[in-house]
Structures are given as structure tokens and as C-alpha cells.
Amino acid sequence: MDGTFDDEGQPSFTIDEYLEEIEERELEADLVLGGDEGKECTYNKGYMKRQAVFSCITCTPDGNAGVCTACSLSCHDGHQIVELWTKRNFRCDCGNSKFGEFYCKIFPSKDIENVENSYNHNFKGLYCTCSRPYPDPDSEEQIEMIQCCLCEDWFHEEHLGLESSDEIPRDEEGEPLYEDFICKACSEVCFFLKLYPEVILAAGKQPNAPVQVSKDKGILEDKPSTCRSEKPLGDASYDSPKIDEAQTSVDSGSISNVKGLPQDGSCNSSTALNKCTEGTSLHVNCLLGVNIVAASPVTNGKPIFLSKNWRDALCKCNTCLEYYNQKRIAFLLDKDDSIVEYEKMAKQKREEKLQQQESAELSLFNKLGHVEKVEILKGIEEMKDGLRNFLESTDTSKPITAADVHQFFDDIKNKRRRLE
Numbered sequence: 001m002d003g004t005f006d007d008e009g010q011p012s013f014t015i016d017e018y019l020e021e022i023e024e025r026e027l028e029a030d031l032v033l034g035g036d037e038g039k040e041c042t043y044n045k046g047y048m049k050r051q052a053v054f055s056c057i058t059c060t061p062d063g064n065a066g067v068c069t070a071c072s073l074s075c076h077d078g079h080q081i082v083e084l085w086t087k088r089n090f091r092c093d094c095g096n097s098k099f100g101e102f103y104c105k106i107f108p109s110k111d112i113e114n115v116e117n118s119y120n121h122n123f124k125g126l127y128c129t130c131s132r133p134y135p136d137p138d139s140e141e142q143i144e145m146i147q148c149c150l151c152e153d154w155f156h157e158e159h160l161g162l163e164s165s166d167e168i169p170r171d172e173e174g175e176p177l178y179e180d181f182i183c184k185a186c187s188e189v190c191f192f193l194k195l196y197p198e199v200i201l202a203a204g205k206q207p208n209a210p211v212q213v214s215k216d217k218g219i220l221e222d223k224p225s226t227c228r229s230e231k232p233l234g235d236a237s238y239d240s241p242k243i244d245e246a247q248t249s250v251d252s253g254s255i256s257n258v259k260g261l262p263q264d265g266s267c268n269s270s271t272a273l274n275k276c277t278e279g280t281s282l283h284v285n286c287l288l289g290v291n292i293v294a295a296s297p298v299t300n301g302k303p304i305f306l307s308k309n310w311r312d313a314l315c316k317c318n319t320c321l322e323y324y325n326q327k328r329i330a331f332l333l334d335k336d337d338s339i340v341e342y343e344k345m346a347k348q349k350r351e352e353k354l355q356q357q358e359s360a361e362l363s364l365f366n367k368l369g370h371v372e373k374v375e376i377l378k379g380i381e382e383m384k385d386g387l388r389n390f391l392e393s394t395d396t397s398k399p400i401t402a403a404d405v406h407q408f409f410d411d412i413k414n415k416r417r418r419l420e
Contacts, residue, residue, distance in 0.1 A: 027347075027350065030346050030347070030349070030350045031343045031346045031347070032052055032083075032085055032086070033052045033069055033346070034050070034051060034052060034086070034342055034345060034346045034349070035345065035346045035348075035349025035350060035353070036051065036052060036068075036069045036070075038068075038069040038070045038072075038073050038074075039070060040070055040106065040107075041068055041070050041071055041092055041094065041104060041106040041107040042068040042069075042070070042091075042092050043068070043091060043092040043094075043104075043107050043110055044107065046091060047089045047090060047091045047114075047116050047117075048089070048090060048091070049088060049089065049334070049336060049337065050086050050087070050088050050336075050337065050342050051068060051069075051086060051087070051090060052068070052069050052083075052084075052085065052086055053066040053067070053068070053084045053085075053086065053087040053090055054066065054067050054068075054069070054071075054072040054076075054081050054082065054083055054084060055067075055081070055082040055084060055122070055123040055124070055125070056072070056076045056079050056080070056081055056082075057079070057080040057081070057082060057124070057125060058076070058079035058080045059076065059079065059099050059100075059102055060093075060098055060099065060123075061124075062124070063119060063121065063122075063123035063124030063125070063126075064098055064119055064123065065093040065094075065096070065098040065099065065119075065123070066084065066087065066090060066092070066093055066117065066119070066123060067092055067093060067094040068092040068094070070106055071092060071094035071095075071104060071105075071106060074105055074106055075094055075095070075102075075104055075105045075106065076094075082122075082123070082124075082125040084122050084123065085147070086339070086342060087118075087152060088152070088331060088337060089116060089117075089118070089331070090114075090117055090118075091114040091116070091117060092104075092107075092110075092114075093110075093113075093114055093117065094106075094107075094110070095107075095108055095110055096110045096111060096112055096113055096114070097112040097113055098113070120151065120152070120153055121153075122152070122153060122154070127145060127153060127154040127155070128145065128153065128154060128155045128156050128159050129155065129159050130156065130159055132156075134154070143156060143157065145157075146160070146168075146181050147181065147339075148181055148182055148183035148186055148303075149180040149181060149182060149338070149339075150182055150183070150186040150189070150190070150329065151183060151185070151186050153183065155183055160183070160184065160303050161183075161184035161301060161302060161303055162302070162303065168305065169202040169203055169305050177202050177203060177305075177307075178202035178305035178306055178307065179202070179306055179307060179308045179309070179310065179338070179340060180305075180306045180310065180338065180339075181303060181304070181305055181306070182303060182304040182306070183303050184301060184302065184303045187301070187302065187303055187304050188297060188301075189327050189329065190304060190329070191292075191295075191297035192288065192290075192292045192297075192320075192323070193304060193306070193310075194304075195288045195290060195292075196287075196288070196313055197313075199307065200306060200307055200310040200313050201304065201305065201306060201307060202305040202306060202307045203307070285317065286315055286317040286319055286320060287315040287317070288315055288320070291319055292319065292320060292323045293319055293322055293323045293326070311332060311333065311334075311335055311338065312335070314332060314333060316333065382412070382415075383412065386408070386411070386412055386415075387408070390408050
């Protein structure tokens with residue numbers, strides 16, 4: 001049956017392939033939704049660290065509002081919905097002032113506006129520097145896009161600002177070797193990442209131009225790299241023991257936190273910085289030995305690809321924390337902000353849900369009487385025998401159609417009626 005087609009030109013596939021595809025789709029949905037079953041509006045949870053967000057073009061064509069999973073299903077069913085994957089520090093807008101007379105069916109009592117929410121052209125269904133929709137109706141081939149972990153916009157590979165897509169760190173099978181990506185525009189804000197040991201950058205063919213600090217001008221300048229392990233000359237800050245400690249700890253794969261700081265590196269972007277660091281001793285030397293608040297960055301205008309656990313290496317001294325706060329990027333200190341952690345949580349919720357379902361089914365079965373149990377087991381055996389006979393009687397050169405499946409279940413029902 002492999003490679004055959006039915007009358008409508010649809011490719012055929014085996015039952016195992018069908019079940020595997022269903023499971024993959026369910027897992028993909030759970031990863032996007034973060035385990036949210038869409039039963040209740042998330043508004044009461046406040047500005048969530050990360051959640052799946054949708055934009056309703058029908059209700060808010062200006063792209064200035066977003067709704068949670070439950071509202072996209074219950075309140076905006078039948079509307080033109082744009083799936084935005086996930087957004088950080090977002091609160092559901094459904095039914096607030098941006099929706100006019102439209103009200104939320106699940107939780108109508110909302111503030112007029114969620115002032116901390118951020119919006120970009122994604123909420124209009126547009127992405128990348130080219131501002132095209134996805135899927136793009138004018139494109140024959142839909143190419144996957146890459147999301148920036150700062151602005152959370154999505155980009156086509158050809159619009160990343162690279163000379164070639166070969167500069168994107170990938171393995172031989174084309175799978176990404178990076179954990180996070182920072183786009184060309186956002187890389188200016190994150191110029192300080194080039195001051196860290198290069199092991200925080202994902203290994204690939206991208207050119208490495210370490211940034212050198214000019215003490216006289218206080219300006220960060222690009223200098224060509226001649227050796228991966230070579231430190232820029234003429235800059236005593238790179239001889240700091242703290243930098244050497246950072247290099248050693250990163251190379252060993254176990255990055256040590258600064259004494260007195262939270263070991264999980266958590267810092268919610270919706271929380272004021274002073275609350276995030278409350279009770280910790282922050283008067284420590286900077287790992288970089290550079291005042292990034294006063295420095296004026298001059299970067300190479302390239303996007304940045306970051307390796308696994310790169311957030312653990314970030315300095316948490318007072319000066320660096322001040323810079324993160326000024327630029328509204330304190331969320332970089334929070335490991336739970338990453339998509340990797342979000343999907344890990346989603347997988348855990350999925351496993352727990354499946355275990356609960358299995359436990360509930362077993363509990364229900366155990367509560368049944370002996371006669372009911374025998375009837376259920378007998379029905380399962382009849383289904384297996386009927387399915388085996390059905391498959392053995394079919395012509396293997398022809399695909400099984402929907403009509404064949406319906407006929408199979410009708411025969412099962414008629415057989416049960418005759419026995420009763």
C-alpha cells in the first residue's frame with residue numbers, strides 16, 4: 001500500500017503511521033500551548049512569564065491585542081486567528097477596551113487595558129524584516145523561520161543579515177546547534193555577549209570578531225580574531241581573574257554563580273529588578289571587568305547564535321544588573337524564560353496528564369463488577385478479531401477509504417444487535 005493513492009489523489013499510509021502522526025501532532029500542540037488545555041482564561045494569572053498567545057484579526061485588525069488559548073477557542077471561534085506561538089510577560093486582552101463592544105465569554109471583568117503587554121507586527125500576522133505573513137500565499141515553498149529570543153519576532157534565513165545560511169550553526173543533518181538566537185537589530189543591545197568567553201556562542205561557521213574595549217574612549221570596537229583562545233591586546237580588563245574564572249567554568253560545563261546570588265538564575269521580567277535580587281549580596285566584582293552601562297557599543301551588525309546554558313554565564317554584578325534593567329532585558333537572567341524550559345514544562349505536564357488518564361481508566365475498570373469486566377474484555381477481543389478479518393479481506397493493492405472504515409463499524413454494531 002506504500003505510495004498508492006485513492007481516487008482523490010490522497011496518499012495512503014499504514015495505521016501505525018497514522019497513529020504516530022496523531023501522537024506527534026498532539027505533542028507539538030502541547031509544546032506550543034505549554035500544557036494549557038484551554039479550559040479557562042489566563043487573565044487572573046496576571047502577566048504570565050510565558051504562554052501561548054493568539055491574535056484575532058477579525059476583532060482587532062490593527063494587531064494591538066492578544067488572547068489566551070481558552071479565549072481563542074471559546075470567544076473567537078470562527079474568527080480569523082493568528083497563532084503567535086508564545087510570548088513572554090503577557091496578559092490576556094480578550095474583551096477589554098480594544099475589542100469595542102465585544103466581551104469575553106469566560107472572564108468579562110477585565111481592566112480597560114493591559115499596560116505591560118508588548119505588541120509587534122506579528123499580531124497583524126506579519127513577520128521578519130520583510131513583513132510577510134506565514135504561511136506566505138505568494139511563496140510556493142514555506143520555509144521555517146527562526147525566532148529572536150529578545151524581540152520574539154520571526155525571521156527568514158535569507159533576512160538574518162548573514163552572507164550565507166551556512167553561517168547558521170547546524171549539524172550534518174541540518175539540526176540547529178544553538179539554543180537561542182538574537183537578531184541583528186537586538187544584537188546591538190546585547191553587545192556585551194561578545195565580551196564573554198566564546199564558548200557561549202554556538203559553534204558554527206559564523207565569523208567571530210571579538211569586541212575590544214578602548215579605555216581612552218570607552219568605546220567597544222570590533223577587532224579581527226586570529227585565534228579562538230587569544231585575548232584582545234592592550235586591554236588589562238581581559239587579564240582579570242574573574243574572566244579567567246568564567247572561561248574555566250564555562251569550559252568545564254559547570255558554570256559557577258557569583259556568591260550570594262540565586263543558583264537558578266531566576267529573574268522574572270514582570271518583577272521589578274530590586275525585588276528579583278532582594279536579599280542577595282550584589283556588591284561583587286564584574287565578571288567582565290567592563291562598565292557596560294557607560295560603554296558605547298560598536299558591533300559588527302551580525303545576529304548572535306548562543307549555545308546551551310549560555311544564560312548561566314551572565315554576570316549579575318550591580319552594574320550589569322543596572323544595564324539589564326535599563327534595556328528591559330532582565331528576563332535573560334531567568335532560565336525559565338527560555339523556550340527550552342517552557343517545552344520541558346509542557347512535556348512534564350503532558351506525561352502527568354497521560355498518567356492521570358491511565359490511572360483514572362484503571363480505577364474505573366476496577367470499580368466495575370465481574371460481569372461488566374468480562375463484557376468489556378469480550379468487546380475488545382471482538383474488535384481485534386473483526387479488525388484482523390477486515391484487513392485480511394481487503395485488497396492490499398488498493399487503499400482503505402473512509403467508506404470502508406464506516407462500513408466496518410456498522411458491521412460491528414449490527415453484529416452486537418443480533419447477539420442482543
